[in-house]
Amino acid sequence: MDTNTHTEVQRYYGKELESSADLKTTACCTADEVPGYAKALLANIHDEVLQRYYGCGLVLPEALNGLRVLDLGCGAGRDVYLLSALVGAEGSVVGVDMTPEQLAVAQRHQEFHTKAFGYDQSNVDFLEANIEKLEATDLEDNSFDLIVSNCVINLAVDKGAVLRSAYRLLKPGGEMYFSDIYADRRIPEHLVSDPVLYGECLAGALYWNDFEQIAKESGFHDPRLLKREPVEVTDPDLRLKLGALRFNSATFRLFRLAGLEAGRENYGQQAVYRGTIAEHPEQFRLDEQYQFQRGQATAICGNTYRLLRHTRFMAYFDLLGDDSVHLGEFTDTKPAELEPGQADKPLAGGCC
Ligand SMILES: C[S@@+](CC[C@H](N)C(=O)[O-])C[C@H]1O[C@@H](n2cnc3c(N)ncnc32)[C@H](O)[C@@H]1O
Missing domain, CATH: 3.40.5.100 (Ribosomal Protein L9; domain 1)
Incomplete structure (x- = not known):
């Protein structure tokens, strides 16, 4: 990873932001409607974890009981704990992030959530690592049923490396379910180097068609778009800098599946x-x-x-x-x- 970008993102999430109220755009923290069953679980999540939530979609796949889950760029752990409740005592969740301050918040409240969800022991682990270099961790190939990520991959410089690792770490038939920010065109270089636009999850966003291409090259041959909604950039200075660029937050499902065809074919x-x-x-x-x-x-x-x-x-x-x-x-x-x-x-x- 580009060391400057890496350091700047760590600084932004570790030092500059203290809560979602400090964000300058709605790119992180878009308001997806939370279903009732998840609201009840969120009510059990510690306030400090909730305050440091910077996601851009609702990472809430179905049928989670007993799954082994990996959260790439878990931040302060809101989604890790929500999924910890949903996978049950037989399941487990690993959260990976590179920013120590974010992980410190997540880890500080591990015991609190073990008790809140009525578990004898925690079903959660946290790991400080760069998600572009997951081969340097001891996470095993073919070992996760589900990988989630919420508003993180746009911040990675080598997005292909993240998706290739995700494919490798998933079991065959496993799913990557993730929300992120996408742009309606490729972002010009002078904006990519703007630290605020980058930190706010805009300047690193992929252009839709480039994402589809990278996903396919990483082995995910038939990416499924689940939902998307426009991101508002209300700050007038940032809006001016961005010109005609428009952004969406979107949730995709990618499956590790062999034998998929290039197009949609009808067999009745x-x-x-x-x-x-x-x-x-x-x-x-x-x-x-x-x-x-x-x-x-x-x-x-x-x-x-x-x-x-x-x-x-x-x-x-x-x-x-x-x-x-x-x-x-x-x-x-x-x-x-x-x-x-x-x-x-x-x-x-x-x-x-
Ligand atoms: C917008 S926040 C989202 C955090 C969390 N998913 C949430 O919903 O609150 C982005 C997070 O990604 C982490 N991150 C960015 N790039 C990363 C990388 N290459 N490796 C590991 N973590 C990364 C940052 O440290 C930060 O905690």
């Missing part, structure tokens, strides 16, 4: 959500394109079939069809008409 396959993820009894949103209603057959492309078949989501879906007959390009996500009785005969899907 369908998926029926069973409604069995406790927090999502009626519907499950996979990404911007796919929202599954409980008990309703939805037409899916070949890659989505593979995704649901080979990830933890397999336990919550009945999958219909196979890939023996190719029907051309996939264009439709409207629920397809089923043959009578077909919904009762899943061809693949969760165990039990």
